[in-house]
Amino acid sequence: MKTRSRDAQRPDCARSVCPYCAVGCGQLVYHRDGKVTSIEGDPESPINAGTLCPKGSASKELVTHEGRLIWAKVRRPGASEWERIPLEQAMDEIAERTWASRNRNWVDRDADTGERIGHTTAVAHLGGATLDNEENYLIKKLFTAGLGMVAVSNQARI
Numbered sequence: 001m002k003t004r005s006r007d008a009q010r011p012d013c014a015r016s017v018c019p020y021c022a023v024g025c026g027q028l029v030y031h032r033d034g035k036v037t038s039i040e041g042d043p044e045s046p047i048n049a050g051t052l053c054p055k056g057s058a059s060k061e062l063v064t065h066e067g068r069l070i071w072a073k074v075r076r077p078g079a080s081e082w083e084r085i086p087l088e089q090a091m092d093e094i095a096e097r098t099w100a101s102r103n104r105n106w107v108d109r110d111a112d113t114g115e116r117i118g119h120t121t122a123v124a125h126l127g128g129a130t131l132d133n134e135e136n137y138l139i140k141k142l143f144t145a146g147l148g149m150v151a152v153s154n155q156a157r158i
């Protein structure tokens with residue numbers, strides 16, 4: 001499919017960024033009736049000028065492949081079997097446990113000096129290289145300013 005720069009103005013086309021790696025190639029995502037029909041390189045992107053590598057070219061399957069996982073698995077304490085749970089439930093459980101760990105291990109003041117610290121070192125976050133600037137900004141705001149986490153890093157630094 002040959003893309004043209006004016007395709008981005010079409011109602012059935014949305015501009016996006018390839019989620020596979022930190023290069024951040026621009027994509028045009030074509031859709032019909034709420035479903036993705038094709039993903040092409042964005043000719044107006046200064047990063048890739050309309051091209052996509054094999055991974056980016058196959059990114060449509062990220063959302064359309066029949067083998068895509070749409071659930072999570074959890075092995076409860078003491079259990080020998082994995083339990084399949086909906087993604088929404090998994091997100092709720094992760095959020096609850098993160099908050100509980102943060103509260104259980106909260107350090108309000110330095111034990112020696114009494115100075116205010118207000119942080120936890122019990123929870124850490126390691127982001128992936130596909131996260132963009134805006135996502136990393138929000139992650140840092142949420143985890144450090146919101147939860148008091150000091151161990152926030154990214155794969156791109158390693």
Ligand code: SF4
Nearest residue numbers: 018020021025053056
């Ligand atoms: S198209 Fe390839 S090089 Fe570009 S962001 Fe995606 S994976 Fe990376």
